Amino acid sequence: MKTILFVLLLLTAPIYTFAQENSTSAVSQNEDKTYIEGTVLNASTDKPLDGVNIINLNTVKGTITKADGTFRLRASSTDTLYFSFLGFKSLQIRVTNDWKRFGDVKVKMTETGIALEEVVVKDVELTGYLEIDARNVPVYKNVRYSISGLETGYEAGDSQPGAINKVLSAIFNPADFLNKVFSNKGSQMRKLRQMKEDDNIRDLLITKFDRETLSALLQIPREDIEAILGRCDYSESFVKTANDLQILDALSSCYEEYRVLNRDRG
Known part of the structure; x- marks a missing residue:
């Protein structure tokens, strides 16, 4: 009886080990696939941009780039990332399988001219008399x-x-x-x-x-x-x-x- 049990253990051990290895590998691959990495650069200078806001529009989670322009964010294929930075044109980029496969992707943002609208400030003439000034000041x-x-x-x-x-x-x-x-x-x-x-x-x-x-x-x-x-x-x-x-x-x-x-x- 002991001999039979020993033989059965020998037969099932490889199967269990193989299944466990496959399960561990699948979990590991899954964890790798939940995050994507990239670097955000200035399109005109190729210098990294620090503090770019990045939002996954599907999961509504965000992050910001580091001093070297790099970022890491949880995302799946077909998710859309939104890049926003003051003085630069915002971007929406779809996450692809290639992005996950090749790892670090360079994202280049283009500077935009900021046109300031003319602001007209209307003076309020004060007389020094509270009753009159109270009526003149717009409410x-x-x-x-x-x-x-x-x-x-x-x-x-x-x-x-x-x-x-x-x-x-x-x-x-x-x-x-x-x-x-x-x-x-x-x-x-x-x-x-x-x-x-x-x-x-x-x-x-x-x-x-x-x-x-x-x-x-x-x-x-x-x-x-x-x-x-x-x-x-x-x-x-x-x-x-x-x-x-x-x-x-x-x-x-x-x-x-x-x-x-x-x-x-x-």
């Missing part, structure tokens, strides 16, 4: 309307006094722009919460005001972002002056309130 009223059951409300600028009626009509009207965007872009809008959880993305959005990164992350044109906030009755002054993180919060709030009202309707 911008941005009013927030609250709805029972919701934690936050809606903001209305000078030209948008009907905040509640406008938002409610958007939800109850299937043809309304807000309804169309939120119903067709549900997966993108759900990324909003993920974006704020990533330190690199959050730090990037604080410094940006061009909505370009948000547009890439949400796969929504900049015009649609502004239109969404308009339909949710955020004031024009807020839309123009807020940084991208504040806009992200506003979009998230608008979407969550839309979901609550839409659920209550059903």
Whole structure:
């Protein structure tokens, strides 16, 4: 009996060892394939760029390049990476099997000219009399309307006094722009919460005001972002002056309130 068991152990040991080796190899290959590496360079000088923001638009995770321009980020084939750096044209690059196969890839970014718009500052003439000056200094009223059951409300600028009626009509009207965007872009809008959880993305959005990164992350044109906030009755002054993180919060709030009202309707 002992002889039979010994023979069986001898026969099964190679199979077990082979399976274990295959499993270890597969895990190892899997781990290698979950990360990609590359170097970001200035296209005109071939010098490395330090501090380039790189975001995986599919996983909503980001990183930044080191002093030598190198980066390492978790990604799969067909994922799209978004490269953003001040003074350079942003890039969207699809991850391919070749990238994973050959390892370090050189990504070259092109400098862009920054055109500053002319800013006209209108002087406010002060007389020294508080009662008169108080009437002359412009006051911008941005009013927030609250709805029972919701934690936050809606903001209305000078030209948008009907905040509640406008938002409610958007939800109850299937043809309304807000309804169309939120119903067709549900997966993108759900990324909003993920974006704020990533330190690199959050730090990037604080410094940006061009909505370009948000547009890439949400796969929504900049015009649609502004239109969404308009339909949710955020004031024009807020839309123009807020940084991208504040806009992200506003979009998230608008979407969550839309979901609550839409659920209550059903």
